[in-house]
Amino acid sequence: MNINLTMLGQLISFVMFVVFCMKFVWPYIGEAMRERQKLIATGLDNAVAAEMKLEAASASAATELDDAKKQAAELIVQARNRASQIVEDAKGQGREEADRIIHGAQAEIDQEISRAREELRARVGELAIEGAEKILENTINQAEHSEMLNRLSAQL
Amino acid sequence: MAGDTLTSAEYIQHHLTNLTYGRFEDGHWGFAHGADDLTEMGFWAINVDTMFWSLFLGFLFLGIFATAARKVTTGVPGTLQNCCEIAVEFVDDNIAQVFGNRPNPIIGPLSLTILIWVFLMNLMDLVPVDFIPHAAQLAGIPYFKVVATTDPNATLGMSLGVFVLVIYYNLKIKGPIKFGASLVTHPIPHWSMYWFNFILEFVDMIAKPLSHGLRLFGNLYAGEMIFILIALLPFYAQWALSLPWAIFHILIICLQAFVFMILTIVYLTQAHETGEH
Numbered sequence: 001m002n003i004n005l006t007m008l009g010q011l012i013s014f015v016m017f018v019v020f021c022m023k024f025v026w027p028y029i030g031e032a033m034r035e036r037q038k039l040i041a042t043g044l045d046n047a048v049a050a051e052m053k054l055e056a057a058s059a060s061a062a063t064e065l066d067d068a069k070k071q072a073a074e075l076i077v078q079a080r081n082r083a084s085q086i087v088e089d090a091k092g093q094g095r096e097e098a099d100r101i102i103h104g105a106q107a108e109i110d111q112e113i114s115r116a117r118e119e120l121r122a123r124v125g126e127l128a129i130e131g132a133e134k135i136l137e138n139t140i141n142q143a144e145h146s147e148m149l150n151r152l153s154a155q156l
Numbered sequence: 157m158a159g160d161t162l163t164s165a166e167y168i169q170h171h172l173t174n175l176t177y178g179r180f181e182d183g184h185w186g187f188a189h190g191a192d193d194l195t196e197m198g199f200w201a202i203n204v205d206t207m208f209w210s211l212f213l214g215f216l217f218l219g220i221f222a223t224a225a226r227k228v229t230t231g232v233p234g235t236l237q238n239c240c241e242i243a244v245e246f247v248d249d250n251i252a253q254v255f256g257n258r259p260n261p262i263i264g265p266l267s268l269t270i271l272i273w274v275f276l277m278n279l280m281d282l283v284p285v286d287f288i289p290h291a292a293q294l295a296g297i298p299y300f301k302v303v304a305t306t307d308p309n310a311t312l313g314m315s316l317g318v319f320v321l322v323i324y325y326n327l328k329i330k331g332p333i334k335f336g337a338s339l340v341t342h343p344i345p346h347w348s349m350y351w352f353n354f355i356l357e358f359v360d361m362i363a364k365p366l367s368h369g370l371r372l373f374g375n376l377y378a379g380e381m382i383f384i385l386i387a388l389l390p391f392y393a394q395w396a397l398s399l400p401w402a403i404f405h406i407l408i409i410c411l412q413a414f415v416f417m418i419l420t421i422v423y424l425t426q427a428h429e430t431g432e433h
Contacts, residue, residue, distance in 0.1 A: 002174075002176075002194055002198075002201070002309075003199065003308065003309060003312070004176070004178065004197070004198070004199050004200065004201040004202060004203065004309060005178075005199065005200060005201060005202040006174075006201075006202050006203040006206050006207060006307065006309035006310065006313070007309040007310075007312050007313040007316065008313065009202055009207050009309075009313070010206070010207075010210060010309055010310045010312075010313025010314060011313040011314070011316050011317050013207075013210060013211055013214060014269075014273075014313060014314050014317045015317060016214075017214045017217070017218060017269050017273060018262070018265055018266050018269045018317075020218050020222075021218065021221070021265040021266075021268060021269045022261065022262060022264075022265035022266075024218075024222050024225060025218065025221040025222055025224075025225045025265065025268070026244070026264050026265040026268060028225035028226070028228045029221070029224065029225050029228055029237075029240055029241060029244045030244060030248070030264070031228075032228040032229065032230050032233075032237075032241075033241055033244065033245065035230040036230045036231075036233075039230060
């Protein structure tokens, strides 16, 4: 092994290479790596934040859904009550109406009956007169009279 | 595979010799042919193959990473950017663990350069030992060592660079007075023993870059040596040893690149630590 000028040559080229590396290699690659690290770090942070937001959103969605369900249930109960009330009311009204109609009809019937009676009563005299006329026109015939009288009474 | 004209010793020697261009004693410059020329040249010589491979691989490293850096995106990264980011992040993590979060513009790129550059230079060790040297020989180049980190000049050159930085930060962070004081007041804090402390601390200080560079060199040199020895076997038997050794060596080349980087970070951390003794 001989120590000679090569050592100095090596020293010089070593310095040259290090300086070149310092100027044109190290800063760029290092900077890019740090930059990417930052990018990844922010990306991860954002992901965590987004996850938290999603959690909050789904929680609020769940409460809102619960509220909506409760409200809906209340509405249904109210509607049911109202419906049964309406049915009850309608039933009541129907019954009243029916009663009214029945009463009306009954009154009309009664009226009709009494009017018929009145009419009949008014005509009894007429009939009697008519019967007497017929008796007087014809010979007294027991059989004929009785038949006529029967007819008369049947008319009543 | 020993050539017909080479003995085993010559073959090994050949594979361990750098292609060296240097100044002969009479003043002219030229390529060395053999050990005698190398001794004659001494310090005033340069290992062309080491320089070639280290520069080539250094530019390869920077080319790949600069391409990735130019097209860098903060969105979904492509394959190239992904690979580069894995390396950068690995380096960053190690720095964060050892060095902490002190602001320092140089330790990151320094560690990345060391890790990838040393790894690439080590990686050349997995190219079968004869491929490139033999091709070079056919092209008329007598010696051609492929693995730059098996040349102590390469590893010590790098550790020297780190050492300079360590001294610089010692002076910058601690100040000349505190740094000087730390060299003489430790481990025996008495004025009469300052000279002794200085010897200890000085040896300690010098040993760091030496061991730093030589550790990498030694590991890779030894690994290369084993490959060369395996290559001396008959061609039909070589795979039985070279395959397991190459697989094991994948671990070594990664590990040694990592160790060189970690030691750099550790030394720089020590240079930044104040008042902890």
